[in-house]
Amino acid sequence: MNVLDTRTLAQLQELIGGDRAELLELVDTFLIEGDEIVADMQAASSNGDVELLRRSAHSLKASAQDFGANQLSALCATLESGSKTAIPATADAQVSDIAQHFATAKLEIKRYIDDRVSNGTDGQ
Amino acid sequence: MHKNEHILVVDDQATQRMKLAMAVRELGHEVDSASDGKEALLKVRSNSYDLILLDILMPDMDGFEVMEFLKKDPSLRDIPIIVISALDSEMSSVVKAIELGAQDFLPKHFDPVLLRARIDASLVKKRNRDREQEYFKEVSRLTDAATILEGGQVDPRKLNLQDMTERDDALGNLARVFTSMASEVYERERKLNQQVRTLRSIGFLFAVGVVTGLGVVLTRIASIESPSPLGNVLWVNAICATVCFGSAIVRGKLPKLDRRFLSTVFMWAFFASVMGEAVIFWVAQHLQASFISLILVCDGFIVFAIASIIKIEKATMRRLFGFVVGGSGVAMAVFATQDVGGVSAIQWAVVAMLAPLGYALRSILITLRLPEDIDVVAATGWSAFAAVMLIFPVVLLQDGFVSLQLSTSPGGGILALALILFGIVTAASVSMRLHLIRTAGAVFASQSSFVVTFAGIAWSMILLGETLPKIAWVALVLLIVGLLLVGPKEQAEEEDGFNTRIDHEL
Numbered sequence: 137m138n139v140l141d142t143r144t145l146a147q148l149q150e151l152i153g154g155d156r157a158e159l160l161e162l163v164d165t166f167l168i169e170g171d172e173i174v175a176d177m178q179a180a181s182s183n184g185d186v187e188l189l190r191r192s193a194h195s196l197k198a199s200a201q202d203f204g205a206n207q208l209s210a211l212c213a214t215l216e217s218g219s220k221t222a223i224p225a226t227a228d229a230q231v232s233d234i235a236q237h238f239a240t241a242k243l244e245i246k247r248y249i250d251d252r253v254s255n256g257t258d259g260q
Numbered sequence: 261m262h263k264n265e266h267i268l269v270v271d272d273q274a275t276q277r278m279k280l281a282m283a284v285r286e287l288g289h290e291v292d293s294a295s296d297g298k299e300a301l302l303k304v305r306s307n308s309y310d311l312i313l314l315d316i317l318m319p320d321m322d323g324f325e326v327m328e329f330l331k332k333d334p335s336l337r338d339i340p341i342i343v344i345s346a347l348d349s350e351m352s353s354v355v356k357a358i359e360l361g362a363q364d365f366l367p368k369h370f371d372p373v374l375l376r377a378r379i380d381a382s383l384v385k386k387r388n389r390d391r392e393q394e395y396f397k398e399v400s401r402l403t404d405a406a407t408i409l410e411g412g413q414v415d416p417r418k419l420n421l422q423d424m425t426e427r428d429d430a431l432g433n434l435a436r437v438f439t440s441m442a443s444e445v446y447e448r449e450r451k452l453n454q455q456v457r458t459l460r461s462i463g464f465l466f467a468v469g470v471v472t473g474l475g476v477v478l479t480r481i482a483s484i485e486s487p488s489p490l491g492n493v494l495w496v497n498a499i500c501a502t503v504c505f506g507s508a509i510v511r512g513k514l515p516k517l518d519r520r521f522l523s524t525v526f527m528w529a530f531f532a533s534v535m536g537e538a539v540i541f542w543v544a545q546h547l548q549a550s551f552i553s554l555i556l557v558c559d560g561f562i563v564f565a566i567a568s569i570i571k572i573e574k575a576t577m578r579r580l581f582g583f584v585v586g587g588s589g590v591a592m593a594v595f596a597t598q599d600v601g602g603v604s605a606i607q608w609a610v611v612a613m614l615a616p617l618g619y620a621l622r623s624i625l626i627t628l629r630l631p632e633d634i635d636v637v638a639a640t641g642w643s644a645f646a647a648v649m650l651i652f653p654v655v656l657l658q659d660g661f662v663s664l665q666l667s668t669s670p671g672g673g674i675l676a677l678a679l680i681l682f683g684i685v686t687a688a689s690v691s692m693r694l695h696l697i698r699t700a701g702a703v704f705a706s707q708s709s710f711v712v713t714f715a716g717i718a719w720s721m722i723l724l725g726e727t728l729p730k731i732a733w734v735a736l737v738l739l740i741v742g743l744l745l746v747g748p749k750e751q752a753e754e755e756d757g758f759n760t761r762i763d764h765e766l
Contacts, residue, residue: 151372152279153286162282166275194317198346198368199275 140244144204166199167242174235181227190219205241265310265383266290270300272318287376297321301329304336311382315344316353327360340382342366398431405438416442461700469711472689477719478682479540480549485675489541490655491662493533497647499683504641513635524629525642528622533647535618543612550726553716554593555612556709557739561586562620563706564746579746586742592735623702636694
């Protein structure tokens with residue numbers, strides 16, 4: 137299974153009207169926010185903040201799905217459903233896995249953007 | 261499908277918020293964004309939105325709390341809300357949101373077709389609801405109009421339905437029926453009221469004329485007996501003031517004095533007593549009472565001319581024509597005096613025209629300056645009193661006092677009787693004329709001058725045995741035709757308060 141489903145990214149571009157600049161802005165936002173969410177997740181896991189852990193997993197799940205990072209989204213969904221009442225025993229490992237997948241997804245997304253979107257556009 | 265509706269996107273996640281805003285903008289709508297519940301409420305209160313796309317799971321204030329706030333506020337509760345949810349983990353939240361009044365839900369991961377369908381469906385519902393509410397408001401306006409009609413207010417402007425009559429639907433039909441019904445009844449009432457007012461005013465006008473006409477004859481009698489016009493006027497006004505004050509005090513209607521009222525009564529006294537009565541007493545030594553009566557008819561034309569110039573009454577073509585006919589009657593009347601008094605009589609007739617000018621100025625002054633709430637008799641009393649104050653010093657300087665002796669000599673007895681009667685007649689005629697000016701307008705009231713003329717001629721013939729040459733009768737006919745053409749004041753109700761006036765007067 138590929139880390140990134142590029143068809144989903146193409147659909148996302150279509151959804152927002154096909155504008156390259158807007159897609160780039162959206163990608164940048166996701167990448168910055170994704171880092172913040174992963175950091176929140178790691179902090180929540182080590183501090184035992186189940187609420188933050190669940191919400192972070194929930195947030196990243198939705199955005200990952202939008203950007204075609206389906207594995208990442210699935211990992212987040214598992215963490216979210218396992219964090220309904222308490223921090224799961226495997227939380228640290230799950231968060232670490234999510235962080236790794238996010239890092240990979242980031243690279244894939246950047247590559248996709250570099251290959252498909254940025255070419256021929258100004259400002260990137 | 262309508263475009264450019266204003267939509268608010270509320271999501272704490274920047275990526276989701278941006279994606280949704282971009283997607284909605286792509287559909288052609290105007291978009292605002294809020295990153296939490298509090299910001300959303302602030303924006304909703306300061307802007308007008310057609311739809312809110314609301315994330316449920318947010319820190320601090322979640323989507324449910326935002327909805328509860330919105331639903332509590334009557335001005336915001338009808339904005340449709342579509343909640344954004346992750347279907348896999350938030351189905352129960354969606355159910356709760358729908359129970360709280362959300363119109364629909366949208367999964368976080370949606371495709372453009374679904375987004376368009378959900379947004380359009382919500383906007384259509386909102387537009388229908390807006391139309392429905394607007395319809396209810398219009399129905400409410402119609403029921404208000406029906407209540408107004410039922411309450412007897414038939415002025416179509418008061419129904420406030422003019423804009424609704426332009427609608428091309430059942431409500432527009434109903435509004436047109438209401439307005440047209442009200443207009444018909446209003447017009448009928450207006451005409452009826454006009455007729456009643458005219459009839460009543462005509463009756464009053466004749467009474468004023470007959471009494472005032474008697475005054476002219478009394479003037480002639482007194483002026484033959486006494487050579488001092490101002491001395492006579494002093495007595496007449498003293499008697500008039502006494503009669504009026506007596507009546508006003510008995511009825512408890514003596515008005516409070518203020519500077520404006522005082523200046524008004526002094527001007528009134530000058531116009532009516534110095535220019536009017538004193539001149540009549542003066543010319544009555546040289547002219548027949550019937551000719552003075554004929555000249556007094558100018559009052560009506562002068563009032564009309566002044567009222568038209570200062571635009572307190574309308575100058576129509578018909579009225580202007582009447583003015584011209586009447587004017588030729590006046591000229592003929594002046595020349596007719598030659599037949600009984602020679603060339604010098606014409607000069608006296610011209611001087612005599614000062615009297616109707618004074619009376620006309622009084623009528624205009626009363627129309628413009630006399631407060632509505634002041635009793636007419638008391639006001640007449642004050643004007644007579646003011647006349648006494650004005651004339652007394654002059655009479656004192658001229659040593660022109662007239663002695664009222666009722667029985668020591670035959671002539672003195674007649675003079676006293678004539679002046680006392682004239683004083684009483686003045687009190688009655690001026691009060692009545694004042695009432696007429698207030699109810700029928702200055703121009704209409706001035707039409708009493710032709711009745712004054714008729715009555716004056718009749719009294720002159722009966723009491724003094726005077727006769728008029730034929731040309732004077734022709735002049736009289738011209739004067740009457742002229743006055744009829746000038747006509748009464750237009751009573752078209754252009755201001756509010758028509759019904760109040762009907763109630764007051766009927």
